[in-house]
Amino acid sequence: MGYSSVKIIILLCIIQFIVWSSDLRIKQFRTYDEAIGTEFYALDFIGMANAQGYEAEWHNVTTDDGYILTLFRILPSPPFRNITEKTPVIYMAHGLGATADIFILFGRGRSIAYAFADAGYDVWIGNFRGNSYSRRHQTLSPDDEEFWNFSMDEYALTDLPVFLDYVFTATKKSSIKFLGHSLGTTTGLMLLSAKPEYNAKLDTLILLAPVSYWTTHNPARTFISTLTNSLKMIFPKGAYEFHPQAVIIPGIIKHFCTINSFTKDLCYIPYDLILGPSRQFKVENQPEFFCYYPAGISAKVSYHYVQHLNTGKFQRYKHETKDLNLRIYGSEEPPEYNVTNIVTPTIIFHAPNDPLSTADDVEALISKLPSGTLMVYERVDNEEFNHGDFVLANNADELVYSKLLGILSQSQFRR
Numbered sequence: 242m243g244y245s246s247v248k249i250i251i252l253l254c255i256i257q258f259i260v261w262s263s264d265l266r267i268k269q270f271r272t273y274d275e276a277i278g279t280e281f282y283a284l285d286f287i288g289m290a291n292a293q294g295y296e297a298e299w300h301n302v303t304t305d306d307g308y309i310l311t312l313f314r315i316l317p318s319p320p321f322r323n324i325t326e327k328t329p330v331i332y333m334a335h336g337l338g339a340t341a342d343i344f345i346l347f348g349r350g351r352s353i354a355y356a357f358a359d360a361g362y363d364v365w366i367g368n369f370r371g372n373s374y375s376r377r378h379q380t381l382s383p384d385d386e387e388f389w390n391f392s393m394d395e396y397a398l399t400d401l402p403v404f405l406d407y408v409f410t411a412t413k414k415s416s417i418k419f420l421g422h423s424l425g426t427t428t429g430l431m432l433l434s435a436k437p438e439y440n441a442k443l444d445t446l447i448l449l450a451p452v453s454y455w456t457t458h459n460p461a462r463t464f465i466s467t468l469t470n471s472l473k474m475i476f477p478k479g480a481y482e483f484h485p486q487a488v489i490i491p492g493i494i495k496h497f498c499t500i501n502s503f504t505k506d507l508c509y510i511p512y513d514l515i516l517g518p519s520r521q522f523k524v525e526n527q528p529e530f531f532c533y534y535p536a537g538i539s540a541k542v543s544y545h546y547v548q549h550l551n552t553g554k555f556q557r558y559k560h561e562t563k564d565l566n567l568r569i570y571g572s573e574e575p576p577e578y579n580v581t582n583i584v585t586p587t588i589i590f591h592a593p594n595d596p597l598s599t600a601d602d603v604e605a606l607i608s609k610l611p612s613g614t615l616m617v618y619e620r621v622d623n624e625e626f627n628h629g630d631f632v633l634a635n636n637a638d639e640l641v642y643s644k645l646l647g648i649l650s651q652s653q654f655r656r
Contacts, residue, residue: 265487265488265489266373266485266486266487266488267281267282267283267373267486267487267488267491267532267533268282268283269282269283269284269285269373270282270283270284270285270288271284271285271287271288272284272288272292273292281488281491281492281528281532282532283342283373283486283532283533286299286313286340286341286342286345286374287299287313289342289345289346290313290315290345293345293348293349293355294349295315295316295318295345295355295358296315296316296322297313297314297315297316298313298314298316299311299313300312300313300314300407300411302403302404302407303379303403304370304399304400304403305399305403306395306399307378307379307380307381308370308375308377308378308399308400309375309377309378309379310367310368310369310370310374310375310400310403310404311341311367311368311374311375312365312366312367312368312404312407312408313341313365313366313367313368314363314364314365314366314411315345315354315355315358315363315364315366316358316363317358317361317362317363317364318355318358318359318361321361324363326413328361328362328363329361329362329363329417329418329649330362330363330365330408330412330414330417330418331357331362331363331364331365331417331418331419331420332365332366332367332404332405332408332417332418332419332420333353333354333364333365333366333367333420333421333422333425334366334367334369334401334419334420334421334422334424334425334426334428334429335366335367335368335369335422335424335425336422336423336424336425336632337423337424337538337542337543337546338372338484338534338535338536338537338538339372339424339534339535339536339632340368340372340373340374340533340534340536341366341367341368341374342533342534342536343422343533343534343632344366344632346530346533346632347633350638351634351635351637351638352632353420353631353632353637353641353642354366356638356642356643356646357642357646360646363412365404365408367400367401367404369396369400369424369428369538370391370395370396370400371383371388371389371391371482371537371538371539372486372536372537372538373485373486373536373537374536376537383482386478386480386481387480389479389480389481389482389539389540389541390478390480390539390541391539391541391542392479392539392541392542392544392545392558393424393427393428393431393542393545393546393558394431394545394557394558396424396428396431396542397427397428397429397431397432397435398431398432398435398436400428401428401429401432402432402436402439405417405419405439405442405443409442415442416441416442416443416444417442417443417444418443418444418445418447418649419443419445419446419447419585420447420449421447421448421449421451422449422450422631422632423449423450423452423597423598423628423631424452424542425449426448426449426450426451426452426453427451427452427453427546429446429448430448430451430453430555430578430580430583430606431578433446433580433582433583433585434578434579434580434582434583435578435579435582437582437583437584440582440583440584440585443585444585444586444654445585445586445587445588445649445654446583446585446586446587446588447587447588447590447645448587448588448589448590449590449631449641450590450591450592450595450597450598450628450631451589451591451598451602451603451606452546452597452598452602453549453555453580453602453605453606454549454553454554454555454602454605454606454609455549455550455553455602456553456599456601456602456605457599457601457602459596459599460514460596461514461515461516461517461596461597462550462596462597464514464515465515465546465547465550466547466550466551469543469544469546469547470547472540472543473540473544473547476540477561478541478561479539479540479541479543479544480539480540480541481539481540482537482538482539482540483537483538483539483540483542483543484535484536484537484538485535485536485537486532486533486534486535486536486537490531490535491528491529491531491532492528493508494508494527494528494531495528512629514596515596515597515628516595516596516597516627516628516629517592517594517595517596517597517627517628517629518594518625518627519625519627519629519630519633519634521625521630521633521634521635521636522629522630522633522634530633541558544558545558554577555577555578555580556574556575556576556577556578557570557575557576557577557578558575559574559575560575580606580609580610581609581610581611583610583611583614584611584613584614585614586614586615586616586653586654587610587614587615587616587617588616588617588619588645588648588649588654589603589606589607589616589617589618589619590619590620590621590631590641590645591603591618591619591620591621592621592626592627592628592630592631593620593621593623593624593625593626594624594625594626594627595626595627595628596628597628598628600620603618615653617648619644619645619648621640621641622640623636623640626640
């Protein structure tokens with residue numbers, strides 16, 4: 242790891258400490274008028290959708306372990322507004338540190354949830370536990386350590402089934418489509434592997450920048466591993482909030498990243514290193530974006546990803562001691578997710594400029610899926626397209642969304 246990377250790790254740790262010590266959370270409002278006089282704020286999902294000309298609904302679901310989670314719905318655009326038994330339904334799962342907002346943030350023509358609503362889909366988007374929409378619990382407070390004691394296993398095996406079952410009941414559909422970006426793909430693969438009965442309930446699995454098997458090492462992965470392992474030395478259990486939705490981030494973007502070319506370049510290093518150099522998303526021009534992202538996860542979720550990176554295995558969370566693993570799993574090592582259980586027809590989109598989901602990683606996943614599974618594998622036709630561009634890029638609609646909707650219109654995916 243180079244000297245500049247060490248400096249960035251130190252900078253990120255300092256920022257994280259400031260966030261913890263200040264806890265100045267971004268305020269959410271329903272309308273722009275309510276936000277007048279507030280420098281950094283976020284419209285909530287309903288307010289943003291309504292301002293952009295869409296009709297949205299807010300639903301709450303409760304998990305078996307007491308988390309009260311938020312699920313949003315975007316109704317199909319006119320002339321598809323009258324929902325019938327033929328209206329297609331899609332569930333979308335967001336990436337690491339995001340919320341449902343990421344799928345509508347940039348409005349019509351650039352946001353994937355609207356692309357599907359405009360095509361006549363009934364769109365549902367869940368919010369995993371711990372993000373700014375899902376910070377409630379029947380008995381615990383976000384100030385309690387135990388509230389944050391969860392990994393990706395809980396996202397996939399507890400939150401997702403509750404979200405999906407609610408959608409099945411609300412829409413009276415026996416099967417729907419599932420779309421995940423980044424972390425959303427990880428959890429979808431985990432669910433179908435560990436609870437294969439959901440293969441019959443999902444008629445299509447759409448994976449944008451899938452993250453499962455980490456087969457290679459690169460600077461981005463070294464950076465993530467070093468940062469996370471440093472934090473794990475201080476907080477071995479990982480049960481604390483990491484990267485909450487806080488004022489400090491857009492404040493740094495607006496008041497530090499724009500000082501001069503040096504500070505601008507410094508702000509680009511973490512983004513470009515982790516997601517791949519972007520030619521479209523200009524960090525210094527986006528303080529508003531950082532009012533919505535990041536929006537809070539458990540550090541344990543990051544530990545889980547780095548566990549996959551370090552071992553090359555797609556497996557359950559490895560706890561602090563072998564005895565704890567033995568008590569939870571019946572073995573000293575966590576079991577691997579059995580992706581051979583996945584028989585849902587699958588569509589994969591891969592970005593050429595993606596250090597988190599490389600071509601080798603995607604091919605490793607495909608090689609482990611059952612050979613008879615209906616598979617469409619699309620490489621985005623732009624060498625600069627990166628991991629975040631699936632939800633951030635100006636041309637995501639042209640390069641991904643329109644092509645995806647075209648694939649779904651083919652007879653083998655029409656249900």
